[in-house]
Amino acid sequence: MVFFPVYNVLKQPDITGYTLIMPSVSVGNVGQLAVDLLINNTSCQKIGLIHHPALLPLVGGNPYSSSSKDVTTSADLHVAPNLSLVFLQIRSPLIKGERLSLLKELCTWIKTVGIKEVVVLASCNAYERWSSDQLFGSQLRYLTSKLPETQLEALRNAGGMELEERTDENGTKHRFLSGAGFVKQFLDTCELPTTALFKFVDEGDNTIDAVALVNYLNAWKTFIKEKDPKWKFPFSWEKMFGEPALPSIY
Numbered sequence: 290m291v292f293f294p295v296y297n298v299l300k301q302p303d304i305t306g307y308t309l310i311m312p313s314v315s316v317g318n319v320g321q322l323a324v325d326l327l328i329n330n331t332s333c334q335k336i337g338l339i340h341h342p343a344l345l346p347l348v349g350g351n352p353y354s355s356s357s358k359d360v361t362t363s364a365d366l367h368v369a370p371n372l373s374l375v376f377l378q379i380r381s382p383l384i385k386g387e388r389l390s391l392l393k394e395l396c397t398w399i400k401t402v403g404i405k406e407v408v409v410l411a412s413c414n415a416y417e418r419w420s421s422d423q424l425f426g427s428q429l430r431y432l433t434s435k436l437p438e439t440q441l442e443a444l445r446n447a448g449g450m451e452l453e454e455r456t457d458e459n460g461t462k463h464r465f466l467s468g469a470g471f472v473k474q475f476l477d478t479c480e481l482p483t484t485a486l487f488k489f490v491d492e493g494d495n496t497i498d499a500v501a502l503v504n505y506l507n508a509w510k511t512f513i514k515e516k517d518p519k520w521k522f523p524f525s526w527e528k529m530f531g532e533p534a535l536p537s538i539y
Contacts, residue, residue: 290394292366294337301336302368304375305403310506311377312410313475316468317490319412322499323506324378329353329523330513331369333376339364341394343387347380352525372512375404388471389478396479406436407479408510409472410502411487417467418489419455428489429505432464434476436484444484447509452487496526 294301310327312320344363351357363381368374383391399407418424429449433441445451455465466473472485486505490498500520507513 290339290341290391290398292337292339292398295335302334302370303403304368306405307368307373307375307403308406308408308510309375309377309399309404310408310410312379313470313472313485314379314382315411315470315472315487316414317412317492317495317498319488319490319495319498319502320410320470321378321380322495323410323502324376325352325523325526326499326503326520327374327506328367328376328378330518330520331374332371333367333369335359335365335367337366338362339366339377339395341387341391343383343391344379345381345384349380350525353523355524374512383471389474392471392475392478396475396481399479400481404481406482407475407484408506409475409483409485410506411469411472411485412490412495412498412502413466413487414468415489415491417465419465420453422453423489429501430487430489432472432476432485433483434479435482437482440482440484444509448505449486494530496522496529 310324312324314321347363349361351359352361361380363379365378367376367378369376413430415428427449430452431444431449432452433444436444452464454462456462464473469487472487476483476485486502488498488502503520504518507518
């Protein structure tokens with residue numbers, strides 16, 4: 290894995306003690322949409338990009354400003370110094386044969402630069418819910434690894450529940466993460482306190498799911514102090530599904 294600083298940042302910020310927030314490419318792209326919301330609503334600065342053979346190449350215009358000449362890539366890093374947050378936005382799926390290599394190298398890098406904890410935002414297939422508890426009530430779930438008890442207690446009170454175990458045909462209980470991408474691999478790989486927040490969703494317009502996930506994160510971390518934050522959507526969401534159909538076709 291190679292980190293490339295952006296050309297217009299003369300001095301890289303010290304991110305020791307920061308929290309890294311990133312998506313897992315998952316059903317409905319909910320984690321990626323949630324990270325877009327966070328970047329668009331915090332005082333962020335892009336500090337670089339990450340390259341690895343696991344990342345499919347991608348380049349596009351700046352999704353947060355229509356007047357910017359900056360580009361976005363498969364994996365961009367943004368920092369919000371006033372909140373001690375680092376955002377890694379991943380915009381392309383990971384190549385299966387290279388995925389574990391990237392996750393291991395990423396875990397080594399975040400430890401080297403002094404990140405204190407990681408939050409992964411993701412989603413799971415709603416059609417794979419397996420108990421009545423999941424069909425009703427909150428659709429928000431979490432999984433943690435090495436999280437201190439004080440933070441865990443706050444997370445329990447944030448509006449979601451720990452993902453229930455599922456019993457397979459052999460009678461073995463395990464955490465079933467349908468459509469959640471690399472969440473389980475990352476939890477098993479990362480040596481830092483790590484939390485995965487996700488929501489059961491269906492494919493479609495998943496912007497509301499992203500808002501729910503960001504509200505869940507904010508209810509836990511309270512980095513935005515407003516009781517009911519009004520999230521500003523990135524301008525790039527305006528044409529997410531193209532123009533309305535012409536009336537003349539009817």
